[in-house]
Amino acid sequence: MRQAKRDPEDLLPLSLSVFHILVSLADQERHGYGIMKETAARTDGKVRLGPGILYGNIKRLIEDGLIEASQERPDPELDDERRRYYRLTQFGQRVVVAETRRLASLIGMARSKRLLRDLKFAGSRG
Amino acid sequence: MLEVAGDRVMAFIEKLLASSEHFYRWLVKIHPKEFRAEYETEMVQNFRDLCRERLDHLSATRMVGLWGHAFLDLAASAAIEHIRRRKSMNTLDQDLRWDLRYGVQMFCKHFLWLLKYTSLALIGGAVAIVLAAWIWSGVRIWQKEKPVQQAWAEMTGKTPEGYFESVLQQFPKSGMNETARQLEDLTTRLGIFNPMPNRSYDGQRKNFVGPFDTLDAPVHVVSQSRKPTDDIDEAPAKLQDYLKNRRADLDALYSLLQRSGMPRWETDIALLSRAPIPALFYHRQLQGLIALDILERTRKGETAAAQAAFEVSWKINQSLRERPELLSQMIALSVLELQMGALRKMKHVPDMWQKRIALAAWQESFWRAMELDAVVLSRDMTDTVTPVRSARWFDLLINSPLGRPLRRLAGTEMLEVSHEALFLIRNNSFCALSPQLAADRLEASRSSWSMGTQFAYTSYLRAWSRMMEAMTRLELTAKILQAKEARNSSTTPGWPNQLAEMKSLVCPEAQWVHEITSDGRIKLQCLNLPEWLRKEFPQSVPLTYSLKAKS
Numbered sequence: 001m002r003q004a005k006r007d008p009e010d011l012l013p014l015s016l017s018v019f020h021i022l023v024s025l026a027d028q029e030r031h032g033y034g035i036m037k038e039t040a041a042r043t044d045g046k047v048r049l050g051p052g053i054l055y056g057n058i059k060r061l062i063e064d065g066l067i068e069a070s071q072e073r074p075d076p077e078l079d080d081e082r083r084r085y086y087r088l089t090q091f092g093q094r095v096v097v098a099e100t101r102r103l104a105s106l107i108g109m110a111r112s113k114r115l116l117r118d119l120k121f122a123g124s125r126g
Numbered sequence: 127m128l129e130v131a132g133d134r135v136m137a138f139i140e141k142l143l144a145s146s147e148h149f150y151r152w153l154v155k156i157h158p159k160e161f162r163a164e165y166e167t168e169m170v171q172n173f174r175d176l177c178r179e180r181l182d183h184l185s186a187t188r189m190v191g192l193w194g195h196a197f198l199d200l201a202a203s204a205a206i207e208h209i210r211r212r213k214s215m216n217t218l219d220q221d222l223r224w225d226l227r228y229g230v231q232m233f234c235k236h237f238l239w240l241l242k243y244t245s246l247a248l249i250g251g252a253v254a255i256v257l258a259a260w261i262w263s264g265v266r267i268w269q270k271e272k273p274v275q276q277a278w279a280e281m282t283g284k285t286p287e288g289y290f291e292s293v294l295q296q297f298p299k300s301g302m303n304e305t306a307r308q309l310e311d312l313t314t315r316l317g318i319f320n321p322m323p324n325r326s327y328d329g330q331r332k333n334f335v336g337p338f339d340t341l342d343a344p345v346h347v348v349s350q351s352r353k354p355t356d357d358i359d360e361a362p363a364k365l366q367d368y369l370k371n372r373r374a375d376l377d378a379l380y381s382l383l384q385r386s387g388m389p390r391w392e393t394d395i396a397l398l399s400r401a402p403i404p405a406l407f408y409h410r411q412l413q414g415l416i417a418l419d420i421l422e423r424t425r426k427g428e429t430a431a432a433q434a435a436f437e438v439s440w441k442i443n444q445s446l447r448e449r450p451e452l453l454s455q456m457i458a459l460s461v462l463e464l465q466m467g468a469l470r471k472m473k474h475v476p477d478m479w480q481k482r483i484a485l486a487a488w489q490e491s492f493w494r495a496m497e498l499d500a501v502v503l504s505r506d507m508t509d510t511v512t513p514v515r516s517a518r519w520f521d522l523l524i525n526s527p528l529g530r531p532l533r534r535l536a537g538t539e540m541l542e543v544s545h546e547a548l549f550l551i552r553n554n555s556f557c558a559l560s561p562q563l564a565a566d567r568l569e570a571s572r573s574s575w576s577m578g579t580q581f582a583y584t585s586y587l588r589a590w591s592r593m594m595e596a597m598t599r600l601e602l603t604a605k606i607l608q609a610k611e612a613r614n615s616s617t618t619p620g621w622p623n624q625l626a627e628m629k630s631l632v633c634p635e636a637q638w639v640h641e642i643t644s645d646g647r648i649k650l651q652c653l654n655l656p657e658w659l660r661k662e663f664p665q666s667v668p669l670t671y672s673l674k675a676k677s
Binding site for chain 1: 154157161164165168169170171172173175176195196198199200202203204206207210
């Protein structure tokens with residue numbers, strides 16, 4: 001009820017760490033180590049979340065209602081029972097989408113100024 | 127061999143892993159307690175996984191990189207969590223600890239700054255309180271003043287202001303007359319002088335001299351007056367010696383009062399509570415001495431001399447009764463006890479003396495004195511020209527312009543409760559309504575903020591109950607004189623069957639009865655006196671007296 005009234009725009013822009021945590025949880029529930037691994041893999045090791053920064057952000061994301069600890073385990077047989085899994089809330093989903101749109105619009109602006117040619121090239125090389 | 131080497135490597139890796147985990151767990155403790163309680167296990171677990179991952183590659187460089195990253199990560203996250211924790215302290219304990227610590231630091235660092243703002247806060251608070259009191263007083267005055275004045279006018283026929291003016295006209299400022307001056311000289315020679323307080327002129331004797339510690343005439347007179355017969359005990363030797371040795375001075379005093387008018391002491395009602403008032407000890411001792419002389423002369427059969435002394439006593443006390451203030455009336459009542467004790471023992475009393483002890487006149491003068499006292503006390507509070515000197519530290523406020531509404535309100539409430547007390551006394555049979563019941567009723571209606579209002583009504587109720595007690599003794603004396611007159615005018619021995627006017631004027635419920643006893647005496651008795659009177663004045667009640675028949 002309280003979340004429904006909140007505007008995702010109020011939380012933008014997100015910090016890099018927070019954005020990556022939310023993106024990690026966008027497709028599935030993950031535990032802390034899973035988030036760290038997925039982020040590192042997705043960014044070719046350029047973004048490495050340490051445990052301290054990771055759980056500090058998880059704490060505040062839970063407090064802000066963007067993520068929540070999950071009661072279910074995606075695959076209990078394969079996993080350590082002591083790990084906690086986290087997932088996006090609806091509000092968290094809206095926030096990460098809003099942030100993505102914001103970044104996309106920035107990219108659109110950069111493209112309109114023809115600034116992305118080199119970036120495209122750099123991207124295609126990587 | 128390779129297997130052994132592999133085991134050693136694995137043991138080393140496990141040892142390194144355990145040590146790293148242990149050290150990391152130790153480092154994690156720099157985070158806030160609440161944060162660690164929630165995430166320490168997961169953080170250590172994650173670090174262990176990261177370590178294992180690196181060690182799987184057996185890369186020293188990667189391990190160093192991991193630790194470098196771990197140090198930076200822990201330092202940054204610990205700093206962030208501590209800052210956030212401090213900002214979001216939301217428990218009372220944390221708040222208090224934080225506030226106290228902050229307060230002490232601030233106090234040490236910025237003592238003068240704190241002193242300045244603390245002083246400003248205190249002054250601001252005081253100003254706010256005074257302003258609130260000022261506004262509150264103003265509203266209360268607006269609500270009360272007019273109704274109180276109207277109620278007073280309904281009771282007395284005059285507004286409080288008009289009432290005071292009329293008394294001022296009736297009793298203008300006056301000094302001491304010659305008779306009173308000479309009386310003071312003679313009482314000084316008799317050793318019982320005590321000056322009146324608040325004298326309004328110079329040149330008066332200031333020092334109190336009196337034989338009260340070794341000689342107390344009123345005590346003997348009171349003990350004789352409480353004997354329910356005409357019998358008089360011989361006075362103690364010390365008192366008889368005193369009368370004998372001071373006879374010349376005492377006769378000179380009688381002579382002065384017989385040839386002069388009434389003594390008049392200074393009066394200045396405009397001074398309100400600072401007005402000159404009579405000295406209780408002086409009058410009671412002087413009147414006790416005269417009453418002692420009357421009793422001794424009566425005992426010795428010197429009736430004419432006793433009557434002459436009584437005339438003098440009456441004249442002095444009448445001067446007090448004619449004064450307007452309540453204290454004079456109270457002293458006159460105190461003296462009346464001595465006078466009545468002596469009068470009822472006298473064998474022959476002129477007819478006109480019975481009229482002197484008319485009840486209504488006493489009640490009326492007492493009543494007027496209480497009314498004036500109420501107005502004076504109220505004016506004393508309201509009078510903003512004369513500073514109040516009694517309230518010590520409160521003087522500064524109460525005498526300032528800000529204190530004026532408070533004084534005016536106090537005066538109004540004083541008059542209000544005084545009016546209620548006097549109205550209650552006048553419109554009730556006071557014999558039926560005990561002072562305690564009346565006090566309870568007034569206590570329920572009075573304003574709780576002012577102590578003065580309680581003083582006002584309790585003093586009036588107490589004064590009035592003393593008045594009632596004195597009046598019952600006065601009535602007993604009147605009945606004794608009445609019986610004596612009937613006995614003396616009878617042409618036959620014994621007592622007449624009926625005595626006229628045996629109703630009680632003090633208490634409508636009470637009744638005077640008489641009976642002829644077997645030894646031929648007549649016994650006078652007052653029945654149905656109220657219980658509160660018996661409790662308050664057990665020595666005066668029951669009122670009985672026994673007289674011998676005409677032989």
